[in-house]
Amino acid sequence: MESNGGVDESSQLLMELQSLKDSKREIEARISVIEAQLLRIQAKQQSNLKPSSDCSNAISEFGHDLTPDMIYRYSRQLLLPSFGVQGQSNLLKSSILVIGAGGLGSPALLYLAACGVGRLGVVDHDVVELNNLHRQIIHGEAYIGRSKVESAAAACCLINSSIEVVEHKEALRTSNALEIVSKYDIVIDATDNAPSRYLISDCCVLLGKPLVSGAALGLEGQLAVYNYNGGPCYRCLFPTPPPTSACQRCSDSGVLGVGKLTFFPGVIGCLQALEAIKLASLVGEPLSGRMLLFDALSARIRIVKIRGRSSQCEACGEHATLTRQQFQQFDYESFTHSPLSASPLKLKLLTSDSRISSKEYNDLIKTGSPHVLIDVRPSHHYRIISLPKSINIPLASLESRSSEISSQLKTAHESNETANGSDDVGIYVVCRRGNDSQRAVQLLHKMGFTSAKDVVGGLESWSRDVDHRFPTY
Numbered sequence: 001m002e003s004n005g006g007v008d009e010s011s012q013l014l015m016e017l018q019s020l021k022d023s024k025r026e027i028e029a030r031i032s033v034i035e036a037q038l039l040r041i042q043a044k045q046q047s048n049l050k051p052s053s054d055c056s057n058a059i060s061e062f063g064h065d066l067t068p069d070m071i072y073r074y075s076r077q078l079l080l081p082s083f084g085v086q087g088q089s090n091l092l093k094s095s096i097l098v099i100g101a102g103g104l105g106s107p108a109l110l111y112l113a114a115c116g117v118g119r120l121g122v123v124d125h126d127v128v129e130l131n132n133l134h135r136q137i138i139h140g141e142a143y144i145g146r147s148k149v150e151s152a153a154a155a156c157c158l159i160n161s162s163i164e165v166v167e168h169k170e171a172l173r174t175s176n177a178l179e180i181v182s183k184y185d186i187v188i189d190a191t192d193n194a195p196s197r198y199l200i201s202d203c204c205v206l207l208g209k210p211l212v213s214g215a216a217l218g219l220e221g222q223l224a225v226y227n228y229n230g231g232p233c234y235r236c237l238f239p240t241p242p243p244t245s246a247c248q249r250c251s252d253s254g255v256l257g258v259g260k261l262t263f264f265p266g267v268i269g270c271l272q273a274l275e276a277i278k279l280a281s282l283v284g285e286p287l288s289g290r291m292l293l294f295d296a297l298s299a300r301i302r303i304v305k306i307r308g309r310s311s312q313c314e315a316c317g318e319h320a321t322l323t324r325q326q327f328q329q330f331d332y333e334s335f336t337h338s339p340l341s342a343s344p345l346k347l348k349l350l351t352s353d354s355r356i357s358s359k360e361y362n363d364l365i366k367t368g369s370p371h372v373l374i375d376v377r378p379s380h381h382y383r384i385i386s387l388p389k390s391i392n393i394p395l396a397s398l399e400s401r402s403s404e405i406s407s408q409l410k411t412a413h414e415s416n417e418t419a420n421g422s423d424d425v426g427i428y429v430v431c432r433r434g435n436d437s438q439r440a441v442q443l444l445h446k447m448g449f450t451s452a453k454d455v456v457g458g459l460e461s462w463s464r465d466v467d468h469r470f471p472t473y
Contacts, residue, residue: 029142037154065089069162074116087281088116094280095119097181099172099200100190101148102126103265104214104272106138108188111273113156117280119164120156121184124148125171131473135265171340172196174328177203186279188272189213194241195332195340201226201234202327205315210279210286214272216265221294223271224287224306227316228279231288236310236317241336264296349438354445356453358461361428370415371426372408376440381432385471387462395436395443402447409449427452434458 062071064085071078074088096117098105101124112120128136128143128151136148143151153165168180181187181203189200189211197213204211210228215221227233271292278284293302311318333339356364364371373390375382382392391408393401405427412425427449431437437454444452455461463470 033142033146033154065092070116073160073162077115083281083283087283090281090283091116091277092118094186095121095184096186096188096276096280097121097123097184098188098190099123099196100192101136101138101152102132102190102192103135104192104216104269105152105188105190106136107266107269108190108273108276109152109156110138110159111270112276113160113163113165115273115277116160117163117277119166119184121166121168121180122149122152122156123168123170123172123180124152125169137266172199173340174199174330174332178207178324178327181209182207184209186276187211188276190269190272192217193340194336194338197234198241198336199332199340202315202322202330205233205235205320206322206324206327210288212272212275212279214268216268219295219297221264221268221296223268223275223292223294224290225275225279226288228286228288230309232307232309233313233316235315236308236313237306239310239313241338267294267296345435346433347435347438350441350454354441354453355438355456356428357456358465361455362462362466364426364428369426370412370424371428372405372412374405374427374429374440376429376431376436384473385459387430387459390430395431395440398440398443399447405444405449428455429453430455430462431458433460 066074066078066085066088070088070092077083077088078085080087094117096112096119098109098112098121101109101122105122105124109120109122124147126148127145128139128148130141130144132139132148133141133144138155139148139151140155143154147167147169149167149169153167156163156165166183170176172180177199181200187200187204187209189197191197191200192215201211201213203209204227208227211226211234212223213226213234214223225231226236275286278286287303289306289308291304291306293304294300295302309316314320315322339345373387375386375390375392376395376398377392378394379392386392391404393404409425409427427444429437429440429444429452431440431454434454434457437458441452441454457464459470460472463472
């Protein structure tokens with residue numbers, strides 16, 4: 001009895017300890033948020049209180065417009081012969097807009113804030129999620145569930161409270177792009193979708209703003225400066241959008257195969273910051289008319305020459321037809337056949353009699369109904385997490401493995417006949433989000449497996465509606 005009492009007491013103490021630790025973590029996170037907010041408010045107050053004579057005094061005393069604090073803060077940059085006082089002075093007077101506070105925007109924003117860009121704008125409509133943190137290094141746990149823009153602004157102010165950070169907590173659309181972009185000297189495109197790339201490029205052409213565009217997908221990254229000193233715009237190189245399958249989002253295809261590793265988009269984001277700094281400080285040779293290609297697998301960086309401004313370009317060519325009014329009415333989603341929103345694709349390829357909800361599938365498991373569950377995700381996805389007793393046959397190899405499906409069905413039939421005297425065995429198909437499973441069911445029907453049904457919403461639906469402990473990725 002004493003032993004049981006000791007175990008019960010120990011369990012209660014462990015539960016209380018864990019509860020206290022959780023409370024402590026929440027309090028510390030809230031303290032971090034409040035400290036960042038106070039720092040931003042104090043920085044704004046100090047900038048408003050500075051007398052207008054400070055700058056003129058600095059010029060008369062030191063021969064330039066850098067204050068003693070600036071000289072000390074940026075001393076390592078000032079010591080560079082190719083950068084020096086003039087480069088830093090130019091940088092402090094510049095304004096840069098970063099569109100996207102994700103994997104590319106995170107390092108770009110941090111380095112731009114640290115190096116002393118006078119005014120730094122950030123545009124994003126999304127919130128911070130736990131699975132952002134391993135690569136979107138500007139965000140912390142304290143900001144999970146909160147605006148990425150708010151989080152990014154706080155981080156920038158913690159690094160450099162002397163700069164101005166402007167928050168745009170909204171998605172960039174044709175309705176607001178001209179107004180937002182017009183307030184900045186340079187634009188960095190840190191988005192991850194085709195409609196945004198064309199929208200941002202067209203907007204920069206209309207307003208005469210140089211654009212630093214970067215991309216990181218799969219095993220490759222690329223970087224170029226568009227619409228600068230007579231150089232080409234994005235449409236000059238890509239007048240026709242690539243196929244939808246060639247411009248998947250990182251959330252669907254991942255980066256470096258199994259997921260988005262921290263350093264890979266970070267490399268491109270840092271290079272974007274570098275190009276923007278070169279443009280703002282008037283130092284060095286920007287990547288205008290050239291493109292940087294980064295192959296992560298072989299660790300190679302190449303610089304290739306790209307064709308110049310196209311005279312036939314609809315945005316910047318000799319007979320360009322794009323106007324501000326047309327821009328605001330242009331449908332970039334239809335043009336690129338892909339959505340501006342980062343929301344996952346939701347296909348509807350099957351009729352209701354060929355589909356089953358995750359809750360209904362769970363009922364089949366509970367009643368012991370015989371069936372075969374095929375998981376059509378790639379094998380490296382399957383190794384992350386899977387449902388019990390499922391078999392992994394990736395969509396790409398479904399036809400070539402039809403004999404395996406037949407064998408699984410035969411085994412299930414025999415087991416069911418022995419147990420219940422029935423041969424009614426179903427085939428159910430699951431994937432990550434319920435898109436590939438629909439394609440698989442269509443294919444299975446053509447292969448003769450006419451009873452196949454897909455599990456609506458895939459594993460994400462299972463986690464949301466059936467088992468909240470089941471991890472998503």
